[in-house]
Amino acid sequence: MQLVKVGLCAFGMSGKVFHAPFLKEHPGFFISAVVERSKEESKEKYPDATIYRSVEEMLKNADIELVVVNTPVQTHYEYTKMALEAGKNIVVEKPFTVNVSEAEELARLAEEKGLFLSVYQNRRFDRDYLQVQKVMNEGKLGAIKEVEIRFDRFRTEPSGKAHKENPEAKGSGSLHDLGSHLVDQAVQYFGFPEKLFADVFSMKGQEFANDYFEIILYYQNDLRVRLKSSVFTKEVHYAYAVHGEKGSFLQERTDNQENELIAGAIPTYGEDWVKPLKEDDGILNFLNENKETERYSTLSDPGNYMNYYQQIYEFIVFGYALPSPAEEIIKNMKIIDAAMESSKEGKIISLV
Known part of the structure; x- marks a missing residue:
């Protein structure tokens, strides 16, 4: 099975509850990197993940192809743009951005880079x-x-x-x-x-x-x-x-x-x-x-939130439909x- 290496931009509630558990249990994903600015809470359950102290450091050094932007909404635009420019595919937490103009710019950038951008509408x-x-x-x-x-x-x-x-x-x-x-x-x-x-x-x-x-x-x-x-x-x-x-x-x-x-x-x-x-x-x-x-x-x-990441995996490996793509969530x-x-x-x- 093809393995997709993933980096989490934060390890607060969103990371601990909605993302990391599903990425760990799905055989097609591997949590390779986690950003924790001062703590090391992820070590207990995800000892194989390297801890970085900033998103910038993770993007510069981590061997990852998918970045989960699960930080406060006020940072979604900045971190998503940064990750796209670093050549990474993106899952970004909802709400997508703080306004339409930011969402549209990120969608254009992802298309220009040939990368995918999905919003986590779990x-x-x-x-x-x-x-x-x-x-x-x-x-x-x-x-x-x-x-x-x-x-x-x-x-x-x-x-x-x-x-x-x-x-x-x-x-x-x-x-x-x-x-x-x-x-x-x-x-x-x-x-x-x-x-x-x-x-x-x-x-x-x-x-x-x-x-x-x-x-x-x-x-x-x-x-x-x-x-x-x-x-x-x-x-x-x-x-x-x-x-x-x-x-x-x-x-x-x-x-x-x-x-x-x-x-x-x-x-x-x-x-x-x-x-x-x-x-x-x-x-x-x-x-x-x-x-x-x-x-x-x-x-x-x-219901089952695992189905979201299953659809992400199927898009990456088989080219099936991408769940909640950026262009779709711009309407929201x-x-x-x-x-x-x-x-x-x-x-x-x-x-x-």
Whole structure:
């Protein structure tokens, strides 16, 4: 099996939870280098990886072909550009960049260099997202008319992370953080919208970056998609509510991969590794061919973030489709930029 040598730009939560475990367990990857500016925490689980004290040092000295840019969003443009200029292929954490212009420049540079650039949109591999996709593809709901996708939390106290909460830091706040997932899911489901209206602000006060947003996406055929997130949500809503001409589907956010990884779970290659759900997590209510109401609970199949890196590997070795390429995620950045503008100006923004 062809071996792809990888360098991680950081070993914080993103590196420890979302990247290193999957790269280690996938037989096609080898973690060759890790950037830790002062600590050496990666040695315990990844003793074969060389520790570097800066991204610059790693790019200059490490024998790697793939770089994972998993640093704060404010550094994504700088480090991704640096790695591309060093001739490395890139996986960059979401959000891609702080704005569209940075994303477009990086995509052009990758194309000029003949390198690939993929954005880590891991929640395309969440069980709940995949279940909604499956139900809509079955056609039982008929033409989709209204959709709401939510990602709520109850985190009323500041986290102390300036790159996420300082309102002066570009790319900080929930819109870029959680919004990058919701926007991506909407675009994957329904394509690029015609226009949008957004309300983005901080419930904790002006001294913090936005922690609430609501975006209404306008599509052809009178479809409306609402994306919403709040950190003052103690009682959870259904994460997905899909309403069509023939019925409705309600889906809870039940993917637990992140929590299991934080707790120390080790993902396995080639099979589902998450714990099965104990209860159904969705409700499907629709009119069948006889126009009779059918209503029953549903149980979603497991998600698996390993599939992202499997697709990266298959692209490298076999030339299959690249997951979430830069050109595709630029569309998401356009929506995020337009949402910021819409909220600031208090008006609908055209996207086409």
